[in-house]
Amino acid sequence: MHINAFDRFHFHDSFIHRLDPRIKVVVTVAFILSNAILPDGSWLAFATAWLGLLVVNDLSNLGLGYSFKRSYIILPFILVAITAIFSPLGNPLAEWDLGFVTLIPTDFGLVRFFSVLTRSWLSVQMAILLVATTQFPDLIHAFEHLRLPRVLTTIIAFLYRYLFVLTNEALRLLRAREARSAGLPGQKRGGKLIWRTKVTGSMAGQLFLRSYERSDRIYNAMLARGYTGHLRTLNPHKMTRADWLVLILSLFVILFIQFVGWVR
Amino acid sequence: MLLAPAPLHIPDGFLNLVVSLIFWAATVIMVGLATSKTNQTLGEKQVPLMGIMAAFIFAAQMLNFPVAGGTSGHFLGGALAAIVLGPWAGILVMTAVVAVQALLFQDGGLLVMGANIFNMGIITAVIGFGLYRTVIGRNKNIRLIVAGMSAWLATMAAALLTSLQLWLSSTSRLALVVPAMLGVHALIGIGEALITVAALAFIQETRPDLLDKEATASSGGRGWIVAGILVSLLAVLISPLASGNPDGLERVADDLGFLETGSSKPFEILPDYTFPVLGDTAISTIIAGVVGTFILVGLLILIGRNLRKNRKQ
């Protein structure tokens, strides 16, 4: 089985795809930071930010709705924020008596809730665009050149490379379990919980050992090609004038969004 | 539902700037320490090992197992990583896992990644390894039991910390989020504990040399025991307070100006800082608890040191 579905990169060619990955990382982080700084209820600024997102979607040749369609990922977390509606800081709007607890939604709470949601929704879309237009290895290179510790970027590179190999191995284990998980009519299927977790735990242990032994072989393969404990990579990216221009322009846009948010 | 986001991966927007930055700072310090520690103590061989182990944790998180009633337990792996690889390597591995989950799948945000790494990688390593470290060298069953307990507690602490961060960002009401999160994770934690124990038992049976080797390689950590116990105690102390008497904690945060910073004044970090009123019962309980824990642990360390000195003489 192939789990290439893991790769969120979209093979399109566009202006955004060709940008230096460092620029994209910096702009994405700046955009998310900007959303976090915007005050609650600055709907105009949120709307401006969203317009910016639409422009990026369009420039990436992904279609205007691309990032929107994939932003559902934050939905499960909304549950957590719902409680903000009942913030005690604002004016009560209603009073719901549920018997064991009385819930009082407030105007402040509602604004807070929707602001949190909007911020999250805008931020996740930018992150979606980042990985859709940047190959993951290029992202790793970008982090390397943005001075992240080498050990960490190397671990991430290995993680990315073997994510696919090991996940396939895990899936094979799962399928082997599936294939032997027969059920007889009238019998309760699947055994006791303890037994089931023991099986799962053994699978995890099995996976661990296979991974451990694999890391030995990989280490040998690295040694065979001259590894001495210090990893070297080339920098395949050079900042062009267009890259600088985009960086400056984007930061101006973000400043403008802040301006819209704070000046009323 | 292979990629269902675990409820601990906070997306961007749910934590405010101050909380995000505080936890980024804490995470950067810990990861920086971990980087230099692993550079010092581990050989060049450890780099591919940590990389593959990160991929392993990632893959193992797919091994969900059916719990009663259609829900399934997901695996976090922070405690297991710290127990098997040692705490520093465990922290680096979990950092990579959380980072890739955020970058590749948007499972967790970027600005809040510091908090996510802290919750799922650092706290779990401190508790997981710290508690396990107390029984290294004991018999197998005791070790497995403690490993399971520490995995459960690590999950609970991660959930608690997540709730507190959400509350400090005034995204969630304490009275609602803490019981909800802890309730869910009490169950998830059991799965975590069972898988951790079963995986350890399997490794113990097939390659006991690995566990012994890793344990001794990072056995320097008396500090880990202290930190592990301390953090566990804090978690145990705060949970009932937070869920049983949330108004107290909420008032502390209010007094400290957190709730307002969270909502509208991000540039004023901790404005009109006032000390909490000690007369309030809930607050004094917490403070007494924290101070008591400190004193207790301090005493334990002193006693331990004296005993060691005596043995040497």
Place this chain on the structure above:
Amino acid sequence: MPVKHQPVYEITIPECDGDVLQIQDLHFAYPDGHVALQGVSLNLCEGEKVALVGPNGAGKSTLMLHLNGILREDGDIFIGGMSIDEQNLPIIRAMVGLVFQNPDDQLFSPTVFDDVAFGPLHMGLPEDEVHIRVEEALAAVQMNGFGERLSHHLSMGQKKRIAIATVLAMRPQILVLDEPSAGLDPRTRRALINFLDELPITMLISTHDIRMVKELFPRMIIMDEGIIVADGSTVELLNDAALLQDHGLEIP
């Protein structure tokens, strides 16, 4: 995939008085006590293509790990006249191109380029030279333009080729391959055989694929239980039914 290939890869082999590789009485036991090699001696001459066959556990892989010093034990190994010691190790690793059986272990970088560049970079070559080496090695395995590809997107046959390219980029004098044709479908296997046939380089290849041995390798070495039990002309050895039977080999 084309069936017939033009050899693109050129290597310069320095003077070596007949012996690219010389092993004298090599012994090795693993830390757990398992004795893997008990007195192995063999010579390899420039341009020779030699097959190493024998059952699993015969010591083939252990022997290969010795060839560029990943394992070191008593017994003398000379590569191009140089003994393997701490000082020579970096040169030896560039001279002996060791390719492991599973390309997923051999290809450990996210992209093909990073992987092929790994060897040259660790040899300390300047950036321009690294790019030349990568181009050259990818051309040699007919995978031009695959540099930007992600390793996990490649097919098995492609991975095997890239794995060979990762060591060709170091311009080795001996290519040592561990079971290159294992797990390949017939067409990919055929392409690989043709490719190996045309690669003008000294080769030592461990394999269970006797049909490939018969076709490609004039010389064959049979190992069993840590020793070399036969070393000679492939045609002659394959006619010795008793010998093959004794060491669990099938007559093709």
